Amino acid sequence: MRTEALTARDAARAAAILRQGGLVGIPTETVYGLGANGLDPDAVGRIFAAKGRPQDNPLILHIPSADWLERYCEDIPPSAYALAERFWPGPLTMILKRRPVVPDAVTAGLDTVGMRCPAHPVCRAILEAADIPVAAPSGNTSGRPSPTTAGHMWEDMEGKIDAIVDGGPCTVGVESTIVDLTCTPPRLLRPGGITLEQLEEALGEVAVDPAVTRPMGAGEKPRAPGMKYRHYAPRAPVTVVAGDPAGSARYILDNAAPEDGIICFDEFASLFPGHYVERLGPSGDKGEQARHIFDALRAFDDTPVKAIWAQCPEAAGMGLAVANRLNKAAGFHIVQAE
Ligand code: AMP
Numbered sequence: 001m002r003t004e005a006l007t008a009r010d011a012a013r014a015a016a017i018l019r020q021g022g023l024v025g026i027p028t029e030t031v032y033g034l035g036a037n038g039l040d041p042d043a044v045g046r047i048f049a050a051k052g053r054p055q056d057n058p059l060i061l062h063i064p065s066a067d068w069l070e071r072y073c074e075d076i077p078p079s080a081y082a083l084a085e086r087f088w089p090g091p092l093t094m095i096l097k098r099r100p101v102v103p104d105a106v107t108a109g110l111d112t113v114g115m116r117c118p119a120h121p122v123c124r125a126i127l128e129a130a131d132i133p134v135a136a137p138s139g140n141t142s143g144r145p146s147p148t149t150a151g152h153m154w155e156d157m158e159g160k161i162d163a164i165v166d167g168g169p170c171t172v173g174v175e176s177t178i179v180d181l182t183c184t185p186p187r188l189l190r191p192g193g194i195t196l197e198q199l200e201e202a203l204g205e206v207a208v209d210p211a212v213t214r215p216m217g218a219g220e221k222p223r224a225p226g227m228k229y230r231h232y233a234p235r236a237p238v239t240v241v242a243g244d245p246a247g248s249a250r251y252i253l254d255n256a257a258p259e260d261g262i263i264c265f266d267e268f269a270s271l272f273p274g275h276y277v278e279r280l281g282p283s284g285d286k287g288e289q290a291r292h293i294f295d296a297l298r299a300f301d302d303t304p305v306k307a308i309w310a311q312c313p314e315a316a317g318m319g320l321a322v323a324n325r326l327n328k329a330a331g332f333h334i335v336q337a338e
């Protein structure tokens with residue numbers, strides 16, 4: 001299949017491909033998504049084939065406004081509207097009870113569905129022109145780091161999907177926050193572009209699923225099916241070095257072999273001459289770190305490095321999402337500096 005290169009001006013073309021059952025790489029503020037008509041089980045099935053995604057890992061339905069929630073969800077709690085009012089359009093996905101109209105292919109047979117209203121202007125133009133809910137996971141090959149540029153999408157999806165829309169680099173850089181509103185208290189399943197602190201401000205108590213901060217135990221049943229899969233991983237194994245930035249930099253300096261790759265905060269990059277170095281951003285700027293994390297992980301696949309050492313922010317604010325992606329990329333192989 002020849003993949004069409006589309007731009008921000010081609011929202012109508014992208015929408016037409018989606019309405020015809022095709023697959024489109026779509027820019028969003030979080031990461032690039034691989035979209036299909038969320039009401040067409042065959043089209044949705046092609047997402048799983050293109051990504052090599054396990055069938056039991058459900059997708060998120062993207063809608064142009066909160067008014068569409070009732071079409072696809074029932075027993076919607078007032079908290080959903082409170083969150084929509086505050087954070088939509090934006091990087092927040094709510095898990096709600098689904099209506100039967102949502103195909104099993106989208107929800108992997110669950111009685112819940114993930115709903116998101118994205119903020120990216122090109123994504124919104126596509127959703128509005130298509131006038132259908134668009135089912136989309138991240139647009140990477142299953143297991144690889146999520147795409148945050150159109151170029152990343154071409155790397156993984158050229159020849160496998162109908163079109164890729166270039167909407168520029170993603171401004172958030174990590175996937176949406178997922179909060180389950182079908183339980184009490186609401187539960188954070190995936191940290192992302194909306195912080196836990198912001199959710200707590202809006203909702204009061206929020207439980208954090210244990211899988212956010214530690215690996216799933218054998219035989220444990222994940223709340224979000226995606227939690228159990230290997231994620232975001234470059235080819236070379238990653239070791240996350242936790243601790244204050246000066247301490248973790250020192251630890252990496254003492255332990256990295258000359259041919260190892262380094263992911264570090266900008267201030268420490270000059271400590272590692274001769275290494276392949278990917279800068280995460282300043283140690284004090286977690287938003288910048290979120291924008292760079294997937295590109296940094298992906299970059300090592302074009303190098304000969306056999307092992308990667310990574311500095312990691314503390315798990316507050318956006319740091320919780322950055323640390324979660326790094327820890328998952330490392331298969332939770334984490335060492336403590338000092
Ligand atoms: P991705 O954006 O590639 O991570 O894919 C969508 C994410 O949403 C995956 O982590 C899924 O496990 C999660 N997800 C989608 N629908 C549900 C649902 N009904 N319940 C829990 N998690 C969900």
Ligand code: MG
Binds near residue numbers: 137138139146
């Ligand atoms: Mg994904």
